Amino acid sequence: MALATAMILSYVETLIPFNIGIPGIKIGLPNLVVLFILYKYGFGYAAAVSLLRVALAGILFGSAPSFIYSLSGALVSLGIMVLLKKTDLFSPAGVSVAGGITHNLAQICAAAVLMNTAEILYYLPALVIGGTVSGALIGITAGIMIKKINIINKI
DSSP states (O other), X not given: OHHHHHHHXXXXXXXXOOOSSSTTOOOXXXXXXXXXXXXXXXXXXXXHHHHHHHHHHHHHHOOHHHHHHHHHHHXXXXXXXXXXXXXXXXXXXXXXXXXXXXXXXXXXHHHHHHHTOSGGGGGHHXXXXXXXXXXXXXXXXXXXXXXXXXXXXXX
């Protein structure tokens, strides 16, 4: 069910006209599911949902380069989010911001390697800002969902 929800959010994200003039910046709606699953069910389930979603979205909505960018971003950001969550020092919003930023960092590094150019790194400041904003929004939303589900589970 989580994978299906993440896939629907991937598709919905393709329909949102979110163009601020910088290629590659997205809201990150599917990450809402991954973050929620990470907090509720742990690393294994979150990794499965994240990696399967990247693979399916790549097949359905993307291209080979976009798949490589998404996969690199997903792997690095999930690793960072798992580590930060384990410290218990960060809220879901803080974990998500770190995930958003590292996702973009990994993608830009993959693009620099694939395109064999360092000039693409000029996008880095904009991508860090985008990752921060989208990570905060996704993290705040996931935090609310986690609290609401915990309340429902106690009833």
